Amino acid sequence: MATRGFGGRRTPADVASRIPPGQALTTGFPVLSAGPTPRVKLAEWSFTLKVGPRPLVKWDWDAFNALPRTRITRDIHCVTTWSKLDTDWEGVTIDDLLAAAGFAAPPTPFVLAHGFDGYSTNVPSADLVGGKAMVALSYDGAPLAPDHGGPARLLVPHLYFWKSAKWLSGLQFTETDTAGFWELRGYHMYGDPWREQRYHDDL
Amino acid sequence: MTAPLGWQTARIAEIVPRGARVKSFFLAPERPFVFKAGQHVDLRLTAEDGYQARRSYSIASSPGQPERLELAVEKLEDGEVSSFFHEVAQVGDEIELRGPIGGHFVWDVADGGPLLLVGAGSGVAPLMAMLRHRADQGAATPALLLLASRSWDEALFRDELIGLESRQDGFRLMIATSRDAPRRAGDHGRRFDRPMAAEALAGLPEAPRHVFICGSNAFVEAAAGALLDEGVAPGVIRTERYGG
Ligand SMILES: Cc1cc2nc3c(=O)[nH]c(=O)nc-3n(C[C@H](O)[C@H](O)[C@H](O)COP(=O)(O)OP(=O)(O)OC[C@H]3O[C@@H](n4cnc5c(N)ncnc54)[C@H](O)[C@@H]3O)c2cc1C
Numbered sequence: 001m002a003t004r005g006f007g008g009r010r011t012p013a014d015v016a017s018r019i020p021p022g023q024a025l026t027t028g029f030p031v032l033s034a035g036p037t038p039r040v041k042l043a044e045w046s047f048t049l050k051v052g053p054r055p056l057v058k059w060d061w062d063a064f065n066a067l068p069r070t071r072i073t074r075d076i077h078c079v080t081t082w083s084k085l086d087t088d089w090e091g092v093t094i095d096d097l098l099a100a101a102g103f104a105a106p107p108t109p110f111v112l113a114h115g116f117d118g119y120s121t122n123v124p125s126a127d128l129v130g131g132k133a134m135v136a137l138s139y140d141g142a143p144l145a146p147d148h149g150g151p152a153r154l155l156v157p158h159l160y161f162w163k164s165a166k167w168l169s170g171l172q173f174t175e176t177d178t179a180g181f182w183e184l185r186g187y188h189m190y191g192d193p194w195r196e197q198r199y200h201d202d203l
Numbered sequence: 204m205t206a207p208l209g210w211q212t213a214r215i216a217e218i219v220p221r222g223a224r225v226k227s228f229f230l231a232p233e234r235p236f237v238f239k240a241g242q243h244v245d246l247r248l249t250a251e252d253g254y255q256a257r258r259s260y261s262i263a264s265s266p267g268q269p270e271r272l273e274l275a276v277e278k279l280e281d282g283e284v285s286s287f288f289h290e291v292a293q294v295g296d297e298i299e300l301r302g303p304i305g306g307h308f309v310w311d312v313a314d315g316g317p318l319l320l321v322g323a324g325s326g327v328a329p330l331m332a333m334l335r336h337r338a339d340q341g342a343a344t345p346a347l348l349l350l351a352s353r354s355w356d357e358a359l360f361r362d363e364l365i366g367l368e369s370r371q372d373g374f375r376l377m378i379a380t381s382r383d384a385p386r387r388a389g390d391h392g393r394r395f396d397r398p399m400a401a402e403a404l405a406g407l408p409e410a411p412r413h414v415f416i417c418g419s420n421a422f423v424e425a426a427a428g429a430l431l432d433e434g435v436a437p438g439v440i441r442t443e444r445y446g447g
Contacts, residue, residue: 001212006250185306
């Protein structure tokens with residue numbers, strides 16, 4: 001159905017193929033979160049890797065920062081319809097994190113990512129390995145700002161950005177795909193922007 | 204939230220200007236749906252060649268009126284969708300709509316109070332739905348709205364809110380205008396700050412059980428920060444951020 005009188009603003013042709021359906025290019029960096037920005041002190045910060053209910057490894061800020069670092073440039077897509085191209089991140093890939101914990105492969109098929117604010121989100125383990133995801137510690141060459149999820153956030157750029165949990169406190173490997181915060185509130189379990197998997201009943 | 208969310212058509216039944224920068228669009232959906240105060244809808248505009256743009260807008264009207272949804276759209280300079288609504292859309296036009304969406308930034312009278320609402324600009328829209336719902340239900344839930352606006356004339360839903368306050372049923376309104384002097388006793392002529400947060404908290408009979416903050420990200424960060432500084436527990440604060 002065409003909307004009377006709507007012309008629309010087109011994505012520049014050179015980047016059009018990088019913008020998923022229903023998304024629009026932004027040059028800003030909009031912020032979305034369900035609650036106030038938590039005040040996480042680096043001295044109290046920790047990151048815990050769990051399998052099911054069992055904590056296996058816990059890093060403090062210094063130990064976490066001693067892990068191998070990777071810098072990546074990726075396009076990101078928020079479910080509220082903005083996309084941002086060529087964002088520049090640095091952090092610890094999940095592959096390096098697993099290796100540091102002594103795993104050659106993810107111990108279970110799914111992950112629940114947890115934030116200091118009580119937020120959680122679910123991602124299949126396969127979407128986190130092979131260089132596809134990291135725990136990001138810096139954005140655009142500077143430490144990650146608190147409202148963008150600092151000190152550390154998950155970065156899973158090929159899924160809608162709510163999967164990239166802010167204020168990350170740990171990853172929990174689970175046997176079954178367990179809905180997180182937004183997934184319990186109507187959003188999609190997987191969230192592939194190229195298939196427009198925004199809400200629970202999108203295929 | 205398990206109701207199907209498919210796209211449907213809604214007709215623009217009425218357009219009401221609200222100050223210089225906001226217009227309310229009253230939409231009549233083909234298939235009205237049950238929703239909660241605070242939820243939003245997605246709208247989708249389609250050009251002749253199939254190009255589409257979609258954006259989210261909070262429902263400002265009460266859940267008691269599902270056949271007539273009010274959306275308060277603020278005009279952004281060069282905004283693709285908000286400019287279309289302000290400059291092109293007319294009564295009788297059909298718009299594609301999907302909803303209701305959002306299961307977190309919602310309040311029902313059964314959730315109780317005290318309720319502290321803090322909104323700036325068009326961010327008052329979902330809070331207005333909560334207050335209209337509260338009034339519809341004849342609830343006496345203690346509630347206070349801090350309405351932040353640049354000017355008195357732009358303060359969204361100002362007259363209706365003053366009317367709600369005059370019912371003296373436990374609802375209080377504080378207006379903070381950053382560019383105008385305060386007009387009423389208890390209002391403020393500056394941006395939301397920590398002393399204002401303290402005053403809003405003191406205006407409730409006890410610590411708020413639910414706090415809802417909505418507006419631009421910068422406003423939400425400042426308002427949430429001031430309330431945290433005043434000792435509000437982070438777990439009771441819910442936020443909705445409209446943009447960078
Ligand atoms: C849950 C939710 C509820 C909302 N409710 C309302 C409402 O009730 N009333 C209202 O007026 N607006 C509301 N908004 C904002 C609305 O969805 C649009 O973002 C706004 O109308 C601007 O769209 P536009 O096409 O006019 O501007 P655009 O053409 O998108 O551009 C405006 C500027 O903002 C940037 N931008 C684009 N998209 C976003 C985004 N999602 N967040 C932040 N910045 C962005 C662009 O880069 C550009 O600089 C809501 C947003 C959300 C997420």
